[in-house]
Amino acid sequence: MEGVSKFRYQDTVWVCVPSIAPSGMIFYQGNMFSVFLNIIILGSLKLKRLYILKINNNIPIYKKIILENKIGIIRDIE
DSSP states (O other), rough: TTTTTTTTTOOOOOOSSSSOOOOEEEEEEEEEEEGTEEEEEEEEEETTTEEEEEEETEEEEEEEEETTTSSOOOOOOO
16 A cells, blocks of 8 residues: 555655655754754755755754755755
8 A cells, every 4th residue: 555654664754745856965063054053954856956954853843945946956965
């Protein structure tokens, strides 16, 4: 059955429909950009975006899209 996890598997906590074709991803712990401290930064191949995700108790609680269609396909994040 589609949309239901199989026995012993855990459901995903964040789903993108349609798929964003995720690419590079980092969990930022640097000190140059304090606004991004402990934030996941995720690239999208298909939609040419950067996603900013804040996580609380292993669940994304905030999502923001930045750089949408500004720099082309995002493959890697460093």
